[in-house]
Amino acid sequence: MTAVPAEAPASSRSGARTLRRLRGSIGTPVVVAVALLADYFWVHSLQLDSIEQRTLNSDYLITKTTEHLKxxxxxxxxxxxIAVPLGILISRVRARWIPPLVLGLxxxxxxxxAIGVLVLLTILFGPGFGIAITSLVAYSALPxxxxxxxxxxxxDRSLIEAARGMGMKPTQILLRVELPLAVPVVLAGLRTALVFCVGVATxxxxVNAGGLxxxxxxxxxxxxxxxxxxxxVVTASIALLVDWTGGLAERVLKPKGA
Structure with a gap:
């Protein structure tokens, strides 16, 4: 008679799932740490000239990274x-041609x-931090x-109808039903926009706005x-960490059962 393997306890299965999630969630930080450490040891193994030393020092790197993050x-x-209230607003309009028009713009x-937008705005208004921010917003708002x-x-429209049946007003339905259920999708768009911003900020x-x-x-x-x-390497590391953080936020803020 063939022996039937015993089923693993529920606690063991749960622990295995947790371990798999943990391995998946720490992969990106580990890759970033390895890349930064490899660059650090490589640079310190070189004989840097005076020009390289003025740039590759902790004070300068921290200053430029801070400017980039800002x-x-x-x-x-x-x-x-700008984008979240505008998205809510155009979702409320009855005219079907308005959402495609706004998304098209x-x-x-x-x-x-992005470089074309920067050049055009600089010609019109001059260089500076505000011009860089305007270009970043224009380029990254769509997602x-x-x-x-x-x-x-x-x-699901049935959820909205149920909320109305409970006596909720439109604002309550938006805040308690629609937005919480839309959070994962909105966060996915924000995650994409953040990565765009990190790249375009270079x-x-x-326009004399600093950064990496x-x-x-x-x-x-x-x-x-x-x-x-x-x-x-530093710019790519920031982009990877931003994307990783956005993924964590999506999992944490995702409504239960969604």
């Missing part, structure tokens, strides 16, 4: 303030090369706007590979 955070906050900002609209539109160097683009451009202009590679 550009990204400010642009992301403005995108949320937002798509123009993303379809236009949040589109996902807010889609997230609200895909909420162009802020061309200063390091990358210096490496190109001065033909210094350690400077160029370090700026690129």
């Amino acid at each position: 550009l990204t955070v400010v642009a992301t906050v403005l995108i949320m303030v 937002a798509n123009i900002g993303q379809a236009t090369p 949040v706007l589109r996902n807010t609209l889609i997230g609200i539109q895909q909420v 162009l802020a160097t061309f 683009g200063d390091i990358i451009v210096n490496g190109i202009k001065l033909d210094r590979d350690p400077v160029l590679i370090t700026g690129s």
Whole structure:
């Protein structure tokens, strides 16, 4: 008689699932840490000249990374303030031609090369931090706007009707039913916008707004590979960590049972 293998206890299965999630969630930070450490030890194994030493030091790198994060955070906050309410607003209009029109206008900002927007705005208003932020918002707002609209539109209509049957007002339905259910979709759009912002913020160097683009451009202009590679590795690491953080936020804020 063939022996039937005993089924693993529920606690064991749960522990295995938790371990798999943990391995999946720490993969990106581990890769980023390895890349940064590899770049650090490689740079410190080289005989840097005076030009490279002025750029590849902790004070300068921290300053430029802080500027880059400031550009990204400010642009992301403005995108949320503008795109989420606008997505909610156009989801409420009855005219079917308005949502495609608004999305089309937002798509123009993303379809236009970011460097072209920067140059045009600089010609009109001069260089500076505000010009860089305006370009970032114009280029990165579409994913949040589109996902807010889609997230609200895909909420099950029966849930909305049930909320109305309970006596909820339209504002209550929006805040208690539609937005909570749309959160995962909105966060996915925000995650995409954040990665866009991190990448496009490197162009802020061309309008004297700082950021890691200063390091990358210096490496190109001065033909210094350690400077160029370090700026690129740090920028890519920020983008990966931002995307990883967005993924964690999606899992944490996802409604139960969704």
